[in-house]
Every structure is written in C-alpha cells, then in structure tokens.
Amino acid sequence: MTGVPRRRLLGFAGAGVALAGAGAAAGVLASKQAPEVENVAAAKVPFHGDIQAGITTPAQDHMHFVALDVKTKSRDELVDLLKQWTVAAERMTAGQEAAENGAVGGNAEAPPKDTGEALDLPASALTITIGFGPSLFDDRFGLKGKRPERLIDLPRFPQDDLDPLRSNGDICLQACANDPQVAVHAIRNLVRIGFGRVAVRWSQLGFGRTSSTTRDQATPRNMFGFKDGTRNIKAEDTEHLKNHVWVSKEDGPDWLVGGTYLVSRRIRMHIEIWDRTSLTEQEQIVGRTKGEGAPLGQQKEFDEPDLHVRGAGGVPLIGEIAHIRLASPEALNGARILRRGYNFTDGSDGLGHLDAGLFFVAFNRDSRTQFVPMQQALSTKDDMMEYVEHTGSGHFAVPPGVQPGGYWGETLFRS
Secondary structure (H helix, E strand, O other): OOOOOHHHHHOOOOOOOOOOOOOOOOOOEOOEOOOOOOOOOOOOOOOOOOOOOOOOOOOOOEEEEEEEEEOOOOHHHHHHHHHHHHHHHHHHHOOOOOOOOOOOOOOOOOOOOOOOOOOOOOOOOOEEEEEEOHHHOOOOOOOHHHOOOOOOOOOOOOOOOOOHHHOOOOEEEEEEEOOHHHHHHHHHHHHHHOEOOEEEEEEEEEEEEOOOOOOOOOOOEOOOOOEOOOOOOOOOOHHHHHHHOOOOOOOOOHHHOOOEEEEEEEEEEOHHHHOOOOHHHHHHHHOEOOOOOOEOOOOOOOOOOOOOOEOHHHOEOOOOOOHHHHOOHHHOOOOOOEEOOEEEEEEEOOOOOEEEEEEEEEEEOOOOOOHHHHHHHHHHHOHHHHOEEEEEEEEEEEOOOOOOOOOOOHHHHOO
16 A cells, blocks of 8 residues: 555554454463363362463453552562462462452451452452563562563554553553453452552453464454454464463573563554445455455365465455465464453543454563564554554563462562
C-alpha cells in the first residue's frame, strides 16, 4: 500500500499484532511436565512443580492480569512479601481462602484476611503466574547484576500508541480461571497482602481465551470473529516448547533456567471499522476463511497453509502481506511463540466506540529473536495494522516453578 491508507482516512490509527492464526508454539519440556487438571469437575491445578502453572496449563476462560511497582526499599521486605504471596497463591489455587479463616473466622474487630467474594466458589482451575520486569533489576535490591541479557526493554514499534500508565512494571501477576470472580479474587487478595510494599501500576481483565494450549481444546475466536491461534503448538508437543519457550542452562542466567519470558500487549481493535469491511477483504487480510478457519486455498482449519499456491493471474491466494504469512515461522526463520491471550471490552471511549480488543500474552525463550522480529514484520507490513492499535506493553522474566517449602522468585533472591 502507498500513500495514506483509505481506512485511516476514517479517523483512526493502528498497529500490527499477531491476531488470527499466528504461527505460535507451545509444548512441554520432557523433563518439566506442565501441571494438568486431573478432571474438569475438580478443576484444581497443582501449584508446585518444575514450571509455573498458567503457561502450558489448558487455557482457562478468564484472566486478571496486574503489573505492580515495588514501593518498599527493603530487600528483606520484598522477599517476605514473595513468601506471603506464595502461601496465599497455593491456598487459593487449591480452592481455599487466602488465609485460614480469612473472610469470617478471624478477629471480628480486625480487617478480614480474605476479601470473601470467592467463598463457596470452587477453584475453577485457577492458576497464578509471576514475572519480574526489567525495572526490578536496578540498585534497590541488589539485583542489577542478575538481570538477564534477554530481558530487554521492548522497542517502540511503528505506529505504537503506548500509554505509560498501561505499560511495564516491576512485577506482574497473571491469574487465569474458569470463573472470572475467582481470578479477580486472587489478584485482589495478593494486592491486599502487598499493601504498602507494592502498588498497582495497571491491570487488565480478559474474557474468552484467544488461543488453545492443548489438543483437546477447540480454537477460540477473537473480537474480529476469526479463529485465533490455530497454529499454536500444543502442550503435547514437547520439542517445540524445549526449543522455543523454556530457558536452558546454555541460555542463562542460572536463576531463570526452566523459566521463560512473558510479553504482554494491550491491543485495541477498531471493531466498528472492521465491521464495515467486506468478508472477502477480511479473509484476505487474515489469510483464512472466517467460518471454518481454513488457510486460503485449503479446506479445513488445521490444513497447513500453502504459501506458494496461486490463483487466477498467478496471484498468491495467501497474499504477500496476509497476516498468517507474516506471522508464520516460515517467514520468521522458524521463530515461534506460545500465545495465551484474551479478549477484552473496557466500556466505550466516549466517542461512541467500544474500547475492545485483544490482551495479547505470549511466552518465548528469547524475545529478541522471536517476538520482536514477528511484531516488527506485522507492524510495518500487515494490513491488519489499520484496524488495531497497541496501547500497552510489558516484558517480564518468568522464573521456574515453586517446590514445596519454597517461594516465588527464590532462585533469584537466593544469595
């Protein structure tokens, strides 16, 4: 496209993102099996393990994500908070209150130790995942020398419209559950426990997962109505997770081995403009059919895209700047990411338009060679960038899982 795109004349700006059917990867490292839900009725995900739950765990229906700034200047206070959080997280993922007798069984003259809105609700497959942002690795807590080389400050991509109040943070907490109230309760109580030591920088609620992380999950749809994350490799594909997600001993640093890197992007989708676009153009932009989700030129959703098949006049059926081509591992030197995003609707913008879109969450082994090249290609070439706008961003190092008796971030803070 040259000149000013006609859709931009309608009065909005956009930016590219991996949305529908992006080439993405998940799986489990053979020696580090992902926590699994034993049965849907029980809906409890084990808290302890070699890797944190909430990465390759079967994607739940709802999410509450929060980024926090650390206010205490004491390393000991921060470590104590991480230990308190770990105890509360273990309890809540088991379907218990954040503290024993927390909501109503304690001292009636003191504030309850649990806010109570999840009383009588099951665990709902709750998982809580923690990550540490680049800003935590400064001089406050003696961590400057432990910042991973790969924990970069993400670059500003073309046409980003990032709000500093929706970006970055010292620590992130991701709660996913099949009941939204259970996810909100988890974050609310962890923030309450941290009062005076941490403060909320920004948060995001999500509904309707936009990727599948196991083979028995159906592919969900995003707010544009397209199936999303078809090529997300599943938790059963161990080799891909080993190659593309988990930090190895060769990668370093030692404290992060068995962990990964989390990228968050709040992406507003200009759905009113999209809704006035023809079905043919929508499918050409995405590179898939809207109904079945098949790559153009194929019949079924899970048919492999043929990036070489051509139609009338020798024109590629999947265009040179179609979304699934630009985001494919074939176009990115084999790079893949594990996606775990959610739809969101945050009311209106005051101008009669919904503030809705995709809260994009991805895990990868090295954002410099995986997420960044993918987003760079999308943000500079993808026609979908005319319909979306990146308004928030974050990058976090996700440590390995917690063993019984341990605490979140123990490998980082251990002397």
